[in-house]
Amino acid sequence: LLPFVGVAVLLAVWSLTVWARVVDPVLLPSPIATFRAMWIGMTSGKLGVDFLKTVERTVYSTAIAAVIAIPLGILLGSSEKVYRSVEFLIDFFRSTPASAMFPLFLVLFGVGDRTKISVAAFGAALVILFNVAYGVMNARKTRILAARVMGASRLRVLWDVMLLESLPQTFVGLRNGVSLALVIVVVAEMFIGSTDGLGQRVFEAQQLFDMPDMYAAIFAAGALGYGLNLLFLTIERRFVHWSGK
Secondary structure (H helix, E strand, C coil): CCHHHHHHHHHHHHHHHHHCCCCCCCCCCCHHHHHHHHHHHHHCCHHHHHHHHHHHHHHHHHHHHHHHHHHHHHHHHCCHHHHHHHHHHHHHHHHCCHHHHHHHHHHHHCCCHHHHHHHHHHHHHHHHHHHHHHHHHCCCHHHHHHHHHCCCCHHHHHHHHHHHHHHHHHHHHHHHHHHHHHHHHHHHHHHCCCCCCHHHHHHHHHHCCCHHHHHHHHHHHHHHHHHHHHHHHHHHHHHCCCCCC
């Protein structure tokens, strides 16, 4: 029950702030009003549709990023010299804010879902690539040497030892990648001509001064991010249970 202590404290402070009118109630609705708006929006309003559109874009972005970045990260990580030769480029674009890339992707793909998904996939792929490459490079040398002593080919060592050794770091990259993809998708929905999505819902509610709906959309985005991270963590614990052993 410990994880719920922080939630209870947040709700208590929030309710006390509204009750004491520390903040204008128009700007900060009560938790009850917020979660009522969230329930109505998810079950019978537009919020549910917007939630699903954001999920769709985030999943597509993460899948594209993983398909590109994981094999490339394995290839780069298997040769440290090759990775060092492109490390500057990877770190440079990984450190570049994704929002700064919006104009470039708008020129390439125009206004639409392709731009949102592409820029999110680009940001997520760099994070995944970085983690996969380092996971492969940091594979335990004793296991690699043992496989080579037993006559394993270079391809077999790469597939059966390096790839498995890199899985914990790969899942770290996937968790970070899906979180970053969600952030980029939500920001893109706010500013790149969207008619749906949680980002557009937050922006529209703010413009209409509909504070309960705005906070409901924000909480929906937070719940989505937490749920996706928890999903990858559960998969990791199921399939990489040997990590650290």
